Amino acid sequence: MSGTPAIRVAGLRFEYGEGTRQRVLTLDGIELSVRRGEFISLVGPSGCGKSTLLYIIGGFVPYRVGEVVVNGARVTGPGKDRGVVFQQFALFPWKTVLQNVLYGLEKQRVPRAEALDRARGLLRTARLDGFENHYPSQLSGGMRQRAAIARTLAVEPDILLMDEPFGALDAQTRSVMQEQLREIWRSTGKTVVFVTHDVREAVYLSERVVLMTKRPGRIKEVVDTAFPKTGEMTADPRFHEAVAHIWKSVRAEFEPGHG
Amino acid sequence: MASALRPVWLYTPLLLLALLWEGISRAGVVSAYALPPLTNVLAAWWSLLVDPSFWPHVFASLGRGAAGLAIALVVGVVLGVSLAWSRAVNMLLGPVVQMFYPLPKSALIPLTIIWFGIGDESKIFLIFLGCLLPIATATYNGVRGVDRNLLWSAASLGAGRWSLIRDVAFMGAVPDILAGLRTALAMTFVLLVSSELLISNEGLGFLIRSYGDGSQYPQMFACSMTVMAMGFAADQAFRRLAAWLLRWRG
Numbered sequence: 001m002s003g004t005p006a007i008r009v010a011g012l013r014f015e016y017g018e019g020t021r022q023r024v025l026t027l028d029g030i031e032l033s034v035r036r037g038e039f040i041s042l043v044g045p046s047g048c049g050k051s052t053l054l055y056i057i058g059g060f061v062p063y064r065v066g067e068v069v070v071n072g073a074r075v076t077g078p079g080k081d082r083g084v085v086f087q088q089f090a091l092f093p094w095k096t097v098l099q100n101v102l103y104g105l106e107k108q109r110v111p112r113a114e115a116l117d118r119a120r121g122l123l124r125t126a127r128l129d130g131f132e133n134h135y136p137s138q139l140s141g142g143m144r145q146r147a148a149i150a151r152t153l154a155v156e157p158d159i160l161l162m163d164e165p166f167g168a169l170d171a172q173t174r175s176v177m178q179e180q181l182r183e184i185w186r187s188t189g190k191t192v193v194f195v196t197h198d199v200r201e202a203v204y205l206s207e208r209v210v211l212m213t214k215r216p217g218r219i220k221e222v223v224d225t226a227f228p229k230t231g232e233m234t235a236d237p238r239f240h241e242a243v244a245h246i247w248k249s250v251r252a253e254f255e256p257g258h259g
Numbered sequence: 260m261a262s263a264l265r266p267v268w269l270y271t272p273l274l275l276l277a278l279l280w281e282g283i284s285r286a287g288v289v290s291a292y293a294l295p296p297l298t299n300v301l302a303a304w305w306s307l308l309v310d311p312s313f314w315p316h317v318f319a320s321l322g323r324g325a326a327g328l329a330i331a332l333v334v335g336v337v338l339g340v341s342l343a344w345s346r347a348v349n350m351l352l353g354p355v356v357q358m359f360y361p362l363p364k365s366a367l368i369p370l371t372i373i374w375f376g377i378g379d380e381s382k383i384f385l386i387f388l389g390c391l392l393p394i395a396t397a398t399y400n401g402v403r404g405v406d407r408n409l410l411w412s413a414a415s416l417g418a419g420r421w422s423l424i425r426d427v428a429f430m431g432a433v434p435d436i437l438a439g440l441r442t443a444l445a446m447t448f449v450l451l452v453s454s455e456l457l458i459s460n461e462g463l464g465f466l467i468r469s470y471g472d473g474s475q476y477p478q479m480f481a482c483s484m485t486v487m488a489m490g491f492a493a494d495q496a497f498r499r500l501a502a503w504l505l506r507w508r509g
């Protein structure tokens with residue numbers, strides 16, 4: 001079992017609006033394998049299909065051509081083995097923070113007392129105790145995203161799919177959240193697929209950075225970034241080399257003639 | 260100081276209107292038949308309010324309005340959610356809804372009377388018809404506008420089909436449903452009174468017509484004012500309810 005990858009994508013080709021005039025070839029020939037417990041980032045020019053690939057792995061967007069296999073089973077829809085975190089948090093705005101975190105536990109029929117215990121514990125870890133009965137609209141962006149991550153972690157998915165989760169946060173909040181995500185990853189050993197357009201963030205957080213071409217998205221290059229990291233502001237030359245290399249490669253996708 | 264005076268300023272326009280009404284009527288600018296002095300109307304109103312035979316008409320109207328609106332709310336929400344959620348339902352019922360939408364429902368009053376007689380059922384049915392589509396279309400738009408990331412989040416947290424519909428699609432549509440309900444509430448009073456005016460043997464609309472036919476204009480005005488007061492109270496109550504239901508909004 002530990003030999004099978006957490007995620008395997010093979011020969012994936014995807015069009016939006018298939019069979020219509022406005023069809024858009026979005027992904028073409030995607031081959032990707034993610035080890036159990038690995039942290040990878042997807043980077044590439046805007047519109048290249050990073051989110052689409054993540055949504056297909058999540059089972060939200062159905063695909064026809066190719067294979068997407070999670071934990072040995074072909075993806076046919078969403079599942080609680082794959083938790084998602086979106087840029088705009090996607091908390092249920094009509095539920096309080098606690099009710100949001102409880103939602104998945106209720107759907108899993110976790111007994112009430114145990115669910116409350118777990119939810120409160122997660123909120124404490126997310127430093128949201130005292131905000132349990134606040135609505136998302138009453139929280140800052142960073143707090144909302146911590147609540148959203150707590151909600152996702154509550155059902156204990158072994159894979160986290162994150163679509164630019166820190167993209168809407170200010171710089172300070174973002175670096176705090178990066179630390180916390182690394183800590184979660186280190187302590188839980190979850191597999192993480194992280195979409196970002198921030199190359200430093202990608203290099204800092206992940207063990208491999210997957211670079212995509214402009215649309216139709218293909219995998220252009222996979223960069224190994226598994227060296228020890230001290231922080232995004234590190235002086236480690238490997239960090240800077242990786243960032244510079246990836247930047248150059250992404251920028252090449254914007255050359256004249258490209259959208 | 261200013262805040263203590265606010266209620267006074269708030270009601271000044273109403274007071275001016277009342278004075279104008281009284282003045283025009285007393286000065287004989289229009290005949291006292293066409294516009295009885297306000298003080299006469301208020302006196303007539305008072306004597307109606309203390310007359311026990313007046314209240315059954317009020318309750319008859321209220322009951323019809325509440326029943327028609329309540330049925331329209333339930334059916335309209337179910338219809339709107341189904342239209343938004345299911346392509347099959349949309350293909351089947353979408354064209355019917357679109358055809359029916361622009362029809363003024365008061366045009367159906369004679370038909371409802373043929374079908375249901377002159378009692379409660381014809382009024383309730385008419386109000387139901389009139390309120391159904393505003394509520395259904397508002398619900399439809401609300402469900403269509405629900406953020407797909409909310410649906411996806413719920414699905415990955417283990418929500419099945421019914422949970423998605425109830426917990427996310429419906430809940431996400433609540434602000435729109437309330438907006439549709441407010442339109443429907445105003446529609447309720449319009450259809451209630453016009454159907455009672457036309458053919459009925461009780462209710463406020465019936466009283467308005469009877470007093471009008473009997474040339475008892477102060478009483479007739481007093482009944483219209485009762486309708487107005489009920490409409491105002493219903494809208495105020497609705498606004499409070501809506502504010503409470505939407506307390507999660509920033």
Ligand SMILES: Nc1ncnc2c1ncn2[C@@H]1O[C@H](COP(=O)(O)OP(=O)(O)O)[C@@H](O)[C@H]1O
Binds near residue numbers: 026049050215
């Ligand atoms: N629902 C959709 N229908 C049609 N085209 C879409 C849809 N969503 C995204 N696209 C198109 O697919 C391409 C990839 O989008 P996306 O996966 O969001 O890219 P990225 O996340 O890399 O910026 C873009 O050209 C976008 O316009």
Ligand SMILES: [Mg+2]
Binds near residue numbers: 050051
């Ligand atoms: Mg994207």
